[in-house]
Amino acid sequence: xxxxxxxxxxxxxxxxxxxxxxxxxxxxxxxxxxxxxxxxxxxxxxxxxxxxxxxxxxxxxxxxxxxxxxxxxxxxxxxxxxxxxxxxxxxxxxxxxxxxxxxxxxxxxxxxxxxxxxxxxxxxxxxxxxxxxxxxxxxxxxxxxxxxxxxxxxxxxxxxxxxxxxxxxxxxxxxxxxxxxxxxxxxxxxxxxxxxxxxxxxxxxxxxxxxxxxxxxxxxxxxxxxxxxxxxxxxxxxxxxxxxxxxxxxxxxxxxxxxxxxxxxxxxxxxxxxxxxxxxxxxxxxxxxxxxxxxxxxxxxxxxxxxxxxxxxxxxxxxxxxxxxxxxxxxxxxxxxxxxxxxxxxxxxxxxxxxxxxxxxx
Amino acid sequence: xxxxxxxxxxxxxxxxxxxxxxxxxxxxxxxxxxxxxxxxxxxxxxxxxxxxxxxxxxxxxxxxxxxxxxxxxxxxxxxxxxxxxxxxxxxxxxxxxxxxxxxxxxxxxxxxxxxxxxxxxxxxxxxxxxxxxxxxxxxxxxxxxxxxxxxxxxxxxxxxxxxxxxxxxxxxxxxxxxxxxxxxxxxxxxxxxxxxxxxxxxxxxxxxxxxxxxxxxxxxxxxxxxxxxxxxxxxxxxxxxxxxxxxxxxxxxxxxxxxxxxxxxxxxxxxxxxxxxxxxxxxxxxxxxxxxxxxxxxxxxxxxxxxxxxxxxxxxxxxxxxxxxxxxxxxxxxxxxxxxxxxxxxxxxxxxxxxxxxxxxx
DNA sequence: GGAATGATGGGATACGGTTTCCGCACCGAT
DNA sequence: ATCGGTGCGGAAACCGTATCCCATCATTCC
Numbered sequence: 001x002x003x004x005x006x007x008x009x010x011x012x013x014x015x016x017x018x019x020x021x022x023x024x025x026x027x028x029x030x031x032x033x034x035x036x037x038x039x040x041x042x043x044x045x046x047x048x049x050x051x052x053x054x055x056x057x058x059x060x061x062x063x064x065x066x067x068x069x070x071x072x073x074x075x076x077x078x079x080x081x082x083x084x085x086x087x088x089x090x091x092x093x094x095x096x097x098x099x100x101x102x103x104x105x106x107x108x109x110x111x112x113x114x115x116x117x118x119x120x121x122x123x124x125x126x127x128x129x130x131x132x133x134x135x136x137x138x139x140x141x142x143x144x145x146x147x148x149x150x151x152x153x154x155x156x157x158x159x160x161x162x163x164x165x166x167x168x169x170x171x172x173x174x175x176x177x178x179x180x181x182x183x184x185x186x187x188x189x190x191x192x193x194x195x196x197x198x199x200x201x202x203x204x205x206x207x208x209x210x211x212x213x214x215x216x217x218x219x220x221x222x223x224x225x226x227x228x229x230x231x232x233x234x235x236x237x238x239x240x241x242x243x244x245x246x247x248x249x250x251x252x253x254x255x256x257x258x259x260x261x262x263x264x265x266x267x268x269x270x271x272x273x274x275x276x277x278x279x280x281x282x283x284x285x286x287x288x289x290x291x292x293x294x295x296x297x298x299x300x301x302x303x304x305x306x307x308x309x310x311x312x313x314x315x316x317x318x319x320x321x322x323x324x325x326x327x328x329x330x331x332x333x334x335x336x337x338x339x340x341x342x343x344x345x346x347x348x349x350x351x352x353x354x355x356x357x358x359x360x361x362x
Numbered sequence: 363x364x365x366x367x368x369x370x371x372x373x374x375x376x377x378x379x380x381x382x383x384x385x386x387x388x389x390x391x392x393x394x395x396x397x398x399x400x401x402x403x404x405x406x407x408x409x410x411x412x413x414x415x416x417x418x419x420x421x422x423x424x425x426x427x428x429x430x431x432x433x434x435x436x437x438x439x440x441x442x443x444x445x446x447x448x449x450x451x452x453x454x455x456x457x458x459x460x461x462x463x464x465x466x467x468x469x470x471x472x473x474x475x476x477x478x479x480x481x482x483x484x485x486x487x488x489x490x491x492x493x494x495x496x497x498x499x500x501x502x503x504x505x506x507x508x509x510x511x512x513x514x515x516x517x518x519x520x521x522x523x524x525x526x527x528x529x530x531x532x533x534x535x536x537x538x539x540x541x542x543x544x545x546x547x548x549x550x551x552x553x554x555x556x557x558x559x560x561x562x563x564x565x566x567x568x569x570x571x572x573x574x575x576x577x578x579x580x581x582x583x584x585x586x587x588x589x590x591x592x593x594x595x596x597x598x599x600x601x602x603x604x605x606x607x608x609x610x611x612x613x614x615x616x617x618x619x620x621x622x623x624x625x626x627x628x629x630x631x632x633x634x635x636x637x638x639x640x641x642x643x644x645x646x647x648x649x650x651x652x653x654x655x656x657x658x659x660x661x662x663x664x665x666x667x668x669x670x671x672x673x674x675x676x677x678x679x680x681x682x683x684x685x686x687x688x689x690x691x692x693x694x695x696x697x698x699x700x701x702x703x704x705x706x707x708x709x710x711x712x713x714x715x716x717x718x719x720x721x722x723x724x
Numbered sequence: 725g726g727a728a729t730g731a732t733g734g735g736a737t738a739c740g741g742t743t744t745c746c747g748c749a750c751c752g753a754t
Numbered sequence: 755a756t757c758g759g760t761g762c763g764g765a766a767a768c769c770g771t772a773t774c775c776c777a778t779c780a781t782t783c784c
Contacts, residue, residue: 012488012518014770025734030772037773038731055514060486061423061431062770065739069423069771070483075467080452086443093442093469097476102483105437105467107455114459121432121464124422126374152417156374242663271663278665301604301633303640303665376740387764392742399743402762424740427769 013054022050033058034068064126071128073324074104076118078134083268083296084313088133088163091317099325101128112145119149122158129159129324135211136165143169150174159327161320166210167342175327175341177320181211184309184347185218186225188291189263191307191349193226196357197261197289200234201252203245203273205265207237215265215293234259245272253280260288260358267292267299267308274302274354285356295350305352312345319343375416384412395420396430426488433490434464435686438480440496442469445630445658446675450495450525453679461687463490474507481511484520491521491686497573498527505531512536521689523682528572529704537689537703539682543573546671546709547580548587550653551625553669553711555588558719559623559651562596563614565607565635567627569599577627577655596621607634615642622650622720629654629661629670636664636716647718657712667714674707681705 019026024043031037032047050056063069075092077085093103104127108115122130130153136142146168150160154173162168167176192200202219205212216235223230234256238244245264249272252259262277264270270292274284282288284304292299292308299306323343381388386405393399394409412418425431437454439447455465466489470477484492492515498504508530512522516535524530529538554562564581567574578597585592596618600606607626611634614621624639626632632654636646644650646666654661654670661668685705 016770026771027735027773028733031733034772040732043733055517057482057485057518059427059488059770061426061488062739063486063772064423065421065427065741066770066772067739068773080455081445081448083443083445086448089467090442090469093467097468102487103467105451105455105465106459107452120419124419124425125464126421126423155417156419242659268659268663275663275665297604297630298660298663301630301637301660301664303637377742378740388741389743389765390763393763396742400762405763421740424769425742427771428740428742429769430742 012059013056015056015058018047018050018054018056021054022046070100070102071328072102072104072125073321074106074118074122074125074127074130076106076108076115076122076130076132078108078110080105080107082134083298084294084311085133087296087313088317088320091314091319092131092321093317094314095318095321095325101321101325119153123153123156126156127158128328129153129161131161131163131320131324132165133163134165135205135209137206137208138166138210138213139208142166146174147172159324161324163316163320164211175320175323175343177316177323177343177345179311179316179345180347181214182218182221184293184311184349185215185263186222187218187347187349188293188309189219189222190225191351192261192263192289192291192355193222193228195261195289195355198228198358199231199259199261201249201256201259201262201273202235203248203262203264203269204235204237205240205269212237212265219263240266240269242268242272242275245269245274246276247272249273249276250280253277261355262288262290264290264292267294267296267306270306270308270354271298271302274306285354286359289355289358291355299350300352302354304354307352307354308350309347310350311347316345319345374421375418377418377420380409380412380416380418383416384408432462432464433690434466434487435683436466436468436480436484436487436489436492438468438470438477438484438492438494440470440472442467444496445660446656446673447495449658449675450679450682453676453681454493454683455679456676457680457683457687463683463687481515485515485518488518489520490690491515491523493523493525493682493686494527495525496527497567497571499568499570500528500572500575501570504528508536509534521686523686525678525682526573537682537685537705539678539685539705539707541673541678541707542709543576544580544583546655546673546711547577547625548584549580549709549711550655550671551581551584552587553713554623554625554651554653554717555584555590557623557651557717560590560720561593561621561623563611563618563621563624563635564597565610565624565626565631566597566599567602567631574599574627581625602628602631604630604634604637607631607636608638609634611635611638612642615639623717624650624652626652626654629656629658629668632668632670632716633660633664636668647716648721651717651720653717661712662714664716666716669714669716670712671709672712673709678707681707 015026015029019029029047031039032044096103106118150172153160160174162176168174204216220230236248262273264273270290274290277284277288284290292306295308295310299308377388377391381391391409393401394406458465468480512534515522522536524538530536566578582592598610624635626635632652636652639646639650646652654668657670657672661670
């Protein structure tokens with residue numbers, strides 16, 4: 001009698017408690033609950049009643065240990081506060097929930113140490129995949145580091161997914177979900193050029209950030225295509241935040257005040273830029289045009305509403321999860337297929353009210 | 363020899379693989395890794411070398427089953443996209459990480475079914491706590507539903523934390539972390555009243571949302587305190603989004619155009635309101651003043667910068683996690699203490715540039 | 725009517741660690 | 755030289771669930 005814990009103990013009820021109280025075997029309870037085995041109606045009722053009485057829930061840890069268990073994906077992000085992140089997360093979480101999967105979230109705060117620690121933590125958790133979000137710094141180490149992550153996760157039966165980051169070179173077991181970053185910048189810059197702008201202040205972001213590099217490259221290509229000389233003196237690097245947008249414009253107004261448009265690397269940067277222009281007594285877009293990138297809700301809430309590049313963040317999240325799920329279904333059949341492990345989603349310009357032909361010094 | 367899986371198998375390495383390869387017992391490996399038992403230097407080196415060679419990580423599920431395991435908290439939210447949420451989540455996640463805890467995230471999408479399903483899912487996961495975020499709908503059922511959650515989680519050794527929701531009545535095992543919602547609204551409305559505004563358009567939010575009710579109540583109290591009649595005709599309910607702010611102001615300009623200020627229930631609503639005013643040819647704040655609530659980054663990025671009520675979202679997240687951690691440390695010593703299970707954080711008005719004395723129809 | 729067949733339920737074992745209990749070896753002391 | 759103590763490593767018992775394998779019983783077919 002004192003062999004096991006008494007049924008009415010402090011902690012949570014176990015499957016054994018249920019079995020005992022229902023007068024059936026542990027196996028039967030498990031079958032009733034997972035429902036993947038024929039069970040008589042009588043048994044089902046008996047068990048379910050006790051389950052309700054005891055308010056029993058299965059122990060997820062034990063369940064995954066024994067083989068079953070709900071798949072879990074981990075989302076790792078630098079800063080959970082960014083709007084773009086929120087939408088990717090929404091896409092991932094939504095798609096995960098749809099399949100009964102769980103999502104874990106971790107923030108790295110731009111710290112490689114923490115990134116490593118988190119990846120290991122997730123490996124311990126036996127997650128189906130680790131989804132790494134956001135642009136990466138283009139240090140030489142990046143490729144090696146990610147390749148190590150990818151192999152390590154792969155060896156543990158998990159998988160690495162890079163969202164909005166550059167793909168990995170070589171034969172690395174990772175999936176990349178990307179958007180046409182450079183193409184969007186190209187289109188956006190073209191939009192300004194075709195409106196007649198020639199002197200454009202460019203605020204692409206941090207010079208080492210891959211996202212910023214792509215956006216800058218796209219802009220340069222557009223200038224080339226239009227045969228307009230690109231002035232490196234009109235490029236100012238800095239973080240993707242409001243203050244940088246403000247300060248960069250403020251400084252530019254002193255040093256190179258002949259620009260007629262601002263090509264911001266982010267909607268938030270554009271917001272800062274607009275504010276700085278206004279503080280200097282300039283009107284947007286009558287005196288200076290401003291465009292952003294990302295198309296977060298803020299873009300349509302500014303005055304004037306911001307012309308920007310739409311990035312399908314939420315869909316990227318969904319696609320990332322689908323890729324993981326597919327690969328898991330597909331099993332070992334279609335492994336090593338280079339197809340399907342680098343997905344690129346399109347971007348497009350959303351025209352609103354922040355662009356006009358140059359009028360100030362035109 | 364074929365008794366177990368071969369050491370170099372497909373799946374992840376087990377502790378047994380490590381033990382075998384290091385020529386020691388399983389127990390020794392466990393001790394080296396958890397470090398809570400004296401181990402000779404020689405043994406430690408031997409084990410750690412193999413651990414690195416095999417890139418071994420312990421199985422978190424097995425670990426928690428056996429007693430150890432990293433505590434996990436679950437954050438449940440209606441809509442992951444809201445900026446306020448992001449900051450609470452940041453607070454929770456940051457504090458969790460600081461202690462080596464993990465955070466799960468789930469979204470309910472305002473669906474009670476999903477909320478129930480998620481709470482049960484989290485119960486299965488054996489989370490240390492479930493943190494429920496955001497205002498709740500004041501249906502009669504709310505109290506019962508939450509009380510059931512609280513007891514159910516408590517019985518499973520977990521705990522319910524309500525953040526930004528009304529506290530539970532009676533002796534329910536739950537913790538509430540709240541902010542002085544009504545007080546903030548009172549202060550904000552007072553700010554407008556003392557600037558001379560008498561006809562104020564109030565957009566508190568959905569009528570059934572507890573958050574909205576508190577904000578409306580605070581405004582009303584301020585009017586009473588100033589001896590100014592409060593006109594219910596100037597109150598318009600609706601969701602906390604940009605469009606509602608826009609449409610409510612648009613409609614009010616037709617029906618009751620004599621208001622000189624807008625008291626929005628949210629910064630985002632305020633943004634919509636400002637846009638609508640501008641579209642109608644009115645200047646902010648010269649013709650109409652606008653104030654918000656929440657103090658999300660958007661508030662300082664609008665033009666003009668928004669006067670609003672600061673809510674310490676991130677700190678609320680930290681406080682919520684600390685409450686859970688404390689209770690877990692404290693153990694059974696200080697249970698049932700009514701103190702500590704309802705924490706209220708202060709709010710205050712942040713004055714920016716969106717308020718002026720009434721000038722239009724003075 | 726007996727045997728083959730299918731539908732169910734029970735017992736035992738595996739999953740991957742942690743932890744308690746033991747025993748062994750080595751140390752100094754008498 | 756023997757004894758007692760101490761420090762460290764090993765064997766085994768769990769943690770809670772899923773599942774494989776077998777026993778049982780009712781059903782149906784020959």
